Amino acid sequence: MIQVPFSKPFITGKELTYIEDTFKRSKLSGNGFFTRECEKFFEKEYGAKRALLTTSCTDALELAALLVDIRPGDEVIIPSFTFVSTANAFVLRGAKIVFCDSLEGHPNMDPSKIETLITPNTKAIVPVHYGGVACEMNAIMALAKKYQLYVIEDAAQAIDSQFEGKQLGTIGHFGAFSFHDTKNISAGEGGALLINSEEFIDRAEIIREKGTDRSLFIKGQVDKYGWQEVGSSFLPSELNAAFLMAQLESIETIQSMRLMAWKRYCNEIKATDVVRSFEQANCANAHVFFLIFKDSQVRDEYLTFMKSCGVQVTFHFQPLERSPFVIKNYPPQSECKNSIELSETLVRLPLFAGIKQDELTYVIEKTNDFFLKRSST
Numbered sequence: 001m002i003q004v005p006f007s008k009p010f011i012t013g014k015e016l017t018y019i020e021d022t023f024k025r026s027k028l029s030g031n032g033f034f035t036r037e038c039e040k041f042f043e044k045e046y047g048a049k050r051a052l053l054t055t056s057c058t059d060a061l062e063l064a065a066l067l068v069d070i071r072p073g074d075e076v077i078i079p080s081f082t083f084v085s086t087a088n089a090f091v092l093r094g095a096k097i098v099f100c101d102s103l104e105g106h107p108n109m110d111p112s113k114i115e116t117l118i119t120p121n122t123k124a125i126v127p128v129h130y131g132g133v134a135c136e137m138n139a140i141m142a143l144a145k146k147y148q149l150y151v152i153e154d155a156a157q158a159i160d161s162q163f164e165g166k167q168l169g170t171i172g173h174f175g176a177f178s179f180h181d182t183k184n185i186s187a188g189e190g191g192a193l194l195i196n197s198e199e200f201i202d203r204a205e206i207i208r209e210k211g212t213d214r215s216l217f218i219k220g221q222v223d224k225y226g227w228q229e230v231g232s233s234f235l236p237s238e239l240n241a242a243f244l245m246a247q248l249e250s251i252e253t254i255q256s257m258r259l260m261a262w263k264r265y266c267n268e269i270k271a272t273d274v275v276r277s278f279e280q281a282n283c284a285n286a287h288v289f290f291l292i293f294k295d296s297q298v299r300d301e302y303l304t305f306m307k308s309c310g311v312q313v314t315f316h317f318q319p320l321e322r323s324p325f326v327i328k329n330y331p332p333q334s335e336c337k338n339s340i341e342l343s344e345t346l347v348r349l350p351l352f353a354g355i356k357q358d359e360l361t362y363v364i365e366k367t368n369d370f371f372l373k374r375s376s377t
């Protein structure tokens with residue numbers, strides 16, 4: 001029996017060289033050579049007006065929440081089926097989170113359900129591009145325009161994915177990326193905020209550096225620096241940026257390896273009637289490969305079976321309106337039906353750059369065995 005992990009860090013080979021390079025440059029704190037090089041990648045290749053590296057996607061979202069001045073009383077619309085960071089960044093500023101349901105059979109928020117959630121207190125919509133699959137951004141941007149709302153794309157999973165030719169993360173006012181170990185491009189821990197509206201750039205640099213104009217001071221534009229506004233420490237060290245640079249330079253290689261794995265799953269898994277939906281339509285950036293089972297019982301049997309075969313498959317988010325935090329702090333919320341269903345029926349298969357052919361073959365064989373056995377009973 002072979003053991004197949006769900007995810008494994010991929011090392012390109014240049015990380016150490018670049019990290020060593022930071023020693024020679026005698027600057028280990030942030031905003032040095034590698035930080036700027038990484039940021040330029042998103043400015044040149046993606047067309048962001050400005051990209052700022054942060055210590056995580058969570059921090060990038062917190063920075064965005066500070067930039068649009070989220071205050072107590074404001075409401076922010078987010079999907080129910082997402083990671084807690086999408087909510088926390090705004091809860092920290094006192095906002096009330098309003099949950100939008102997913103599409104039927106796909107985790108992305110259902111754009112037709114957003115408008116009914118908008119009130120005079122709504123300040124922002126935070127779409128999450130699940131597995132790098134683009135949300136319906138035309139509908140979301142049209143609503144934002146109609147009601148004068150900010151759009152902050154949680155593009156944590158969405159590097160190297162597009163919507164109508166535009167990179168995800170560059171369509172809303174802001175886009176937040178994650179370079180956590182489990183994402184396509186990693187810095188161990190790391191993130192970036194893409195700023196797509198020029199008016200926010202100067203304040204963003206100030207907020208990222210503890211609310212000071214230190215970055216202007218470094219550029220020689222002011223002769224001393226001071227406290228300008230509420231800020232925090234969102235700037236990663238050059239060590240992380242050096243690691244990230246190596247990864248960004250290899251993005252094509254990394255993506256082609258993930259895509260290869262994704263396509264093998266897609267072509268070789270023989271879904272039967274135990275599977276309700278089999279995401280083949282949009283492969284996007286091969287961040288996840290998931291199956292949706294017809295009910296939670298078969299899903300759980302599949303999880304147990306694969307575990308017994310040494311394969312780490314895993315479910316994903318729990319609907320946030322059912323979380324202990326929301327139950328304790330919010331009045332009863334209406335339940336998001338599709339999100340609940342996805343939490344009970346979705347499974348993600350092992351997928352990472354560097355996954356071996358024989359590992360993929362094994363996962364596919366065991367999965368097909370399970371389907372055959374189940375559908376004939």
Ligand SMILES: *Cc1c(COP(=O)(O)O)cnc(C)c1O
Pocket residue numbers: 055056057058059082083085086128154156157177178179180190191
């Ligand atoms: C991973 C993830 C985050 C958090 O990213 P960090 O870099 O770990 O802070 C936020 N939102 C979504 C949708 C994610 O998948």
